[in-house]
Amino acid sequence: MADAAGRLTKLAEEVLGAPLPVRIRAWDRSESGPPGAPTLVIRHRRALRRLLFKPGELGLARAWVAGDLDIEGDLYEALDRLAGLIWERSDAPGPSRAALVRALARPEIRAAARELLLLAGAPVPPAPPAEELRRRRGPLHTLRRDKEAISHHYDVGNDFYALVLGPSMVYSCAYWESPQATLEDAQRDKLDLICRKLGLREGQRLLDVGCGWGSMVLHAAREYGVRAVGITLSEEQAGFARKRIAEAGLADLIEIRVQDYREIHDEPFDAISSVGMAEHVGRTQYAEYAAALYSLLKPGGRLLNHQIARRPVVDEEAYHVDEFIDRYVFPDGELAPVGRTVGQLEEAGFEVRDVEAIREHYALTLRSWVENLERHWDEAARLTSVGRARVWRLYMAASALSFERNRIGVNQVLAVRTPEPGDAGMPLRARDWTG
Known part of the structure; x- marks a missing residue:
């Protein structure tokens, strides 16, 4: 069928009620927009089948990871233009759900949908990419399930x-001068x-x-002379960390364990850091997490909890993790507003x-990681898979934009753990941390 790009553009604009913000190139080399x-490059009509059988973010993610969809031009600009149509539909200008239902009932839209089915080809759903973690059943956040999620x-x-x-091997937000x-x-x-x-x-x-x-x-042992225990659920991380520690000559000060925070029984500690783990x-x-860390500290001990936060929503009970993140990046991960985090720590x-x-x-930080990945693309794909590298490029670039647009924060x-009668041992001046 000729001019697939033009037909897809027309269908998208009919449904959205607005011009498509990106250009489309289809598998037949037609272009529109x-x-x-x-x-937006649709390399194979299989991408349409993925969207037909799994509409929304997960279908798009599967097409991206499999290489059926790609982007030519500035990735950040493309994601920024598409954000209001894909990731920010609830508060973005555009048609409401009711308007979309009415649009789909129109004869010309039904005709366009039939045309989309023809463009998609074979009426069977493609298998998900190998990098996708299949949906799991059973209770969340058991010791075994958390370990499996971290391993993924x-x-x-x-x-x-x-x-x-890069050489720092730090997988959390940096602090830029x-x-x-x-x-x-x-x-x-x-x-x-x-x-x-x-x-x-x-x-x-x-x-x-979550010592990574x-x-x-x-850093803490080398620069401050502390005795440190680092815990992780990843065997690969633990092995790597132990090797670094031995090479630094600090094995007498640092112990690395493959252990869940719920399994620590050799308290107390003078200080706890939790960076990108919560x-x-x-x-x-979370209440159990906060209580466990409190119980592990000495009176007067400090906790530094470094954590990504999302914006509050009207119905907190209706909040759910994006399917792309859950299936490809952080299984079972959940973000909370910073107010809830502070409240639960206080409780x-x-x-x-x-x-x-x-x-x-x-x-x-994320833009630097994307730059590193793109610079070493061939080697990164060889070390894991092309699909895995594509997951990380999309995830990190989209996350960078989310931080920039104040969709999420950190x-x-x-x-x-303030002792009785109430001297927290803190300096009088704010942020003069050592007094």
Whole structure:
């Protein structure tokens, strides 16, 4: 069928009631849409079948990961233009659900839908890409299920992560002095900021929950002389971290465990850092998480909880994780508004002393990771798979835009297990962390 791009553009604009913001190039080499705009390339009609059998974000994600869909031109500009149609439908200008239903009832739209079926070809659903985690049944956030979820995300190869993250091997928001700073300097500054907020001193005992590849405990032991325990659920991360620690000559100060925070029984600790880990905890377990960390601290001990937050929604009970994120990136992960996080820490007994919002810093961090991935694309695809590399490119680029557009944020919450009669041991001046 000739001019597939023109036919698809017409159908999309009929349904949306607005001009399509990107150009389309179809598998028959036909093109349609605004000149000079980023181009959505439909490499195979199989992409249409994916959307027909799984409308919405998951169908698009499957087509992207499989390589049936691609983008030519600036990826960020394309995602920014498409955000209002795909990721921000609830508050974006455009047709309401009722308007869409009315549109689909119109004879010309029904005719266009039949045409879409013809364009899609074979009336069978394509198999999901191998990188997709199939939907699982049973209760969320059991010890076994959390370990499997962490393995899906992190056990894709230390060499792959080294390409994306750079030498620091820090997989969380960096702390930028300026956009011109290097990623390495920004990650070092973030680690040092956390150590200063925790008021670390030589001889203290630090617990790093979700220690990743060991960067936080290495910095704390090397620069502040603490004795540190790092825990992770990823076997690959733990092996990598132990090797780094041995090479640094710090094995006498640092222990790395493959262990869940619910399984620690050798408290107390003087300080706890939890950086980019609480997003995995889940709303049903967060009270237990906060209570567990409180119980592991000495009176007067500090917690630094570094956590991504989402914006509040009208119906919090209706909140659900995006299907692309759940199936391809962070299985069972959940974000909460920062107010809820602060409230639950306080309910566990903590005194919250400081909240620092650093969402612009995460946008800069993600753009640096995308740049690293694109620079080493062939090697990254070889180390994992082309589909996995495509997952990460889309996920990180879209996340950068979400931080820039204030769709999500990230906050460092400093809390204290304040002893009786109430001296938290904090300096009088705000953010003079060491007094």
